[in-house]
Amino acid sequence: MFVCLCNGITSQAVADAVAAGATTCNQVAAACGAGEECGRCRRTVRAIISATGRVSSG
Template identity: 45%
Template sequence: MFVCSCFGVTEEQVKGHAEAGARTPRQIASACKAGTDCGGCVRKIQALLGRGACPRRELIDQGARALTELEEAA
């Protein structure tokens, strides 16, 4: 299934770039140009990367888990 029709980028290609280390739509764009023309696919790319792909969000989630563990241990 195509994610970016402007450059013919598929969902599998985006997932492959994510597995190779791309964590943001900008990094995906650098890897394959998806999202750099009309921009209509940027939200789909964000969805494929998932909310957990945001490094700041991951840190917040880790902190929340650690806090929960501390509270449960007390």
């Protein structure tokens, strides 16, 4: 499923970024590009991060 339509980023790409250590939307954006443009996907990106239990404490 596409998460970021601006950059054509899939949920798998976001999950891979989280698995590689990204714990914030900004870190995911730096890793794969999701959320860099309009920001509409950041809610979904946060949900994917939360689902992994790797949410940043700060």
